[in-house]
Amino acid sequence: MPLLLKGTLVTIEITFLTLAIGMLIAVPVSFGQVYGPKWGKVLIGIYEKVLRSIPGIVILFLIYYGLPRVGIQMSPFLACVIGLGLRSGAYQSQIFRGAIQSIDSTQMRASRSLGMSKMQGFRNVIFPQAFRVALPPWANEFTIVLKDSSFAYALGVTELLRQGRYIISTTYEPMLIFLTIAAIYFVITFTLNKSLQALETKLIIPGFDIREKIQ
Amino acid sequence: MSENKHILRVENLRKSFGDNVVLKDVSFTMDKGETKVIIGPSGTGKSTLLTCINQLVKPDSGTIYLKDINVTKAEEMNKIRARIGFVFQDFGLFSHLTAMRNVMIGPVKVQKMNKEDAKNLAYEELKRVGLLEHADKYPAQLSGGQKQRVGIARALAMQPELILFDEPTSALDPELIGEVLAVMKDLADNKMTMLIVTHEMGFARTVSDEIIFMEDGVIVEQGTPEKLFKNPEHKRTGEFLFKLTELYGEGDE
Ligand SMILES: Nc1ncnc2c1ncn2[C@@H]1O[C@H](COP(=O)(O)OP(=O)(O)OP(=O)(O)O)[C@@H](O)[C@H]1O
Ligand SMILES: [Mg+2]
Numbered sequence: 001m002p003l004l005l006k007g008t009l010v011t012i013e014i015t016f017l018t019l020a021i022g023m024l025i026a027v028p029v030s031f032g033q034v035y036g037p038k039w040g041k042v043l044i045g046i047y048e049k050v051l052r053s054i055p056g057i058v059i060l061f062l063i064y065y066g067l068p069r070v071g072i073q074m075s076p077f078l079a080c081v082i083g084l085g086l087r088s089g090a091y092q093s094q095i096f097r098g099a100i101q102s103i104d105s106t107q108m109r110a111s112r113s114l115g116m117s118k119m120q121g122f123r124n125v126i127f128p129q130a131f132r133v134a135l136p137p138w139a140n141e142f143t144i145v146l147k148d149s150s151f152a153y154a155l156g157v158t159e160l161l162r163q164g165r166y167i168i169s170t171t172y173e174p175m176l177i178f179l180t181i182a183a184i185y186f187v188i189t190f191t192l193n194k195s196l197q198a199l200e201t202k203l204i205i206p207g208f209d210i211r212e213k214i215q
Numbered sequence: 216m217s218e219n220k221h222i223l224r225v226e227n228l229r230k231s232f233g234d235n236v237v238l239k240d241v242s243f244t245m246d247k248g249e250t251k252v253i254i255g256p257s258g259t260g261k262s263t264l265l266t267c268i269n270q271l272v273k274p275d276s277g278t279i280y281l282k283d284i285n286v287t288k289a290e291e292m293n294k295i296r297a298r299i300g301f302v303f304q305d306f307g308l309f310s311h312l313t314a315m316r317n318v319m320i321g322p323v324k325v326q327k328m329n330k331e332d333a334k335n336l337a338y339e340e341l342k343r344v345g346l347l348e349h350a351d352k353y354p355a356q357l358s359g360g361q362k363q364r365v366g367i368a369r370a371l372a373m374q375p376e377l378i379l380f381d382e383p384t385s386a387l388d389p390e391l392i393g394e395v396l397a398v399m400k401d402l403a404d405n406k407m408t409m410l411i412v413t414h415e416m417g418f419a420r421t422v423s424d425e426i427i428f429m430e431d432g433v434i435v436e437q438g439t440p441e442k443l444f445k446n447p448e449h450k451r452t453g454e455f456l457f458k459l460t461e462l463y464g465e466g467d468e
Contacts, residue, residue, distance in 0.1 A: 103310075104305070104307075106303050106305050106306070106307035107307050107308075107309055107310070109271055109301075109303070109307060110301070110303060110307030110308075110309070110366075110369075111309075112271060112293075112296065113269055113271065113296055113299070113300075113301035114296070114297060114320070114321040114324075114325055114369070114373060115293045115294060115295075115296045115297025115298075115321065115325040115326075115373070116293065116324060116325055117293055120324060120325075124320060124324055125309050125311075125320075128311050129309075129310055129311045132311075205310060205311050205353055205355070206352075206353045206355065206356055207353050207354070207355025207356045208310045208311065208353065208354075208355050
């Protein structure tokens with residue numbers, strides 16, 4: 001069991017780092033996609049479409065086995081987090097872009113006419129609202145990344161699933177161990193969804209119905 | 216004539232969207248303390264004219280002076296925009312902020328005023344538009360008329376030299392129009408410089424110093440309300456005013 005917990009920790013690490021990298025990419029990318037110059041939109045469009053259409057595992061293999069050919073080598077863990085992060089960035093940018101576009105455009109024009117730059121209008125006015133709209137779909141992206149973190153198995157990272165395989169090879173209890181692993185994934189997902197829901201409730205703005213915005 | 220006497224001077228403004236020529240050659244001036252009303256049929260370029268003045272839309276040619284600054288060539292446009300208020304037909308209030316914070320945000324984020332001073336200022340401006348008791352409400356909790364008055368207070372808090380209004384009462388239920396017009400009349404009485412696109416003929420007639428009648432991207436005629444209503448130079452002006460008055464009534468307040 002302590003071994004499984006160790007694996008769980010690695011899984012959680014991968015998930016959070018992936019989401020963090022994804023978000024670091026997604027926020028500026030979604031800003032660029034809505035407010036940026038045309039060439040920026042084109043570039044971002046390419047990034048986002050390419051990464052969303054390649055299977056996660058292929059991205060990881062490309063980074064881990066492919067990049068050393070051009071002299072870039074990294075640990076399996078890092079390759080995994082970067083690969084999944086790049087991919088999650090593409091998905092998250094779509095979530096944020098939709099959320100930004102759901103905020104009525106007069107608010108940006110109003111920000112600009114007060115003398116704010118586009119960036120200030122985004123930071124002070126659009127993003128705080130878009131963030132609230134994005135929370136529910138973002139919670140969904142979280143569960144996807146958590147499950148995709150098991151791709152790290154294929155690169156040899158000792159995350160939850162691989163830890164389980166090791167245990168099975170000595171205990172010969174595949175049913176029990178895999179069920180335990182499934183239960184651990186479930187508990188993480190459940191806890192995080194509950195916390196995000198609590199956050200959502202906490203951030204509710206009177207009269208501004210998020211559910212109405214998403215439909 | 217001193218070139219810098221006017222607060223706003225628009226000269227030979229032209230703007231097209233693709234091959235749709237929206238503003239053909241628009242020139243006019245505004246002096247300090249003046250209220251001018253722009254009227255004209257839909258699609259004539261009234262909104263485009265206002266957004267060119269604060270450069271949210273870039274004109275193709277022509278010049279716009281705010282006092283002695285050439286706005287069309289200005290490098291620090293954000294600073295200049297901060298000096299021009301804008302009131303929107305659909306309010307554009309920030310949904311995640313209370314009325315109070317909507318009014319504070321400009322002074323705090325743009326003018327870097329400290330929060331305490333901004334709060335006092337917002338308090339004064341909300342009082343001015345009669346909304347003190349609603350200061351802590353969010354936009355979604357306010358009626359249309361109240362929202363628009365917050366919109367006006369938000370513009371006022373920047374101490375603008377000029378406020379542009381784009382059909383400020385067109386999105387309101389008839390019974391809410393009066394409260395917004397009353398605030399605007401009060402501003403006019405206090406010599407705020409205002410350029411207002413509206414169909415409210417009663418307001419135009421009694422409050423404005425001049426009416427500008429636009430059609431198809433040109434100013435057909437401008438002059439005092441008296442002159443335009445009683446004795447217009449162009450037949451079209453008379454026809455349009457007659458139609459508006461029929462549609463919207465005299466609107467005597
Ligand atoms: N961003 C834009 N892109 C393309 N065309 C535009 C844009 N903004 C305005 N137009 C066009 O310019 C013309 C004038 O529009 P504008 O909104 O200035 O008219 P208006 O006089 O304000 O009309 P209304 O009374 O309906 O508000 C219209 O034909 C409109 O379709
Ligand atoms: Mg208009």
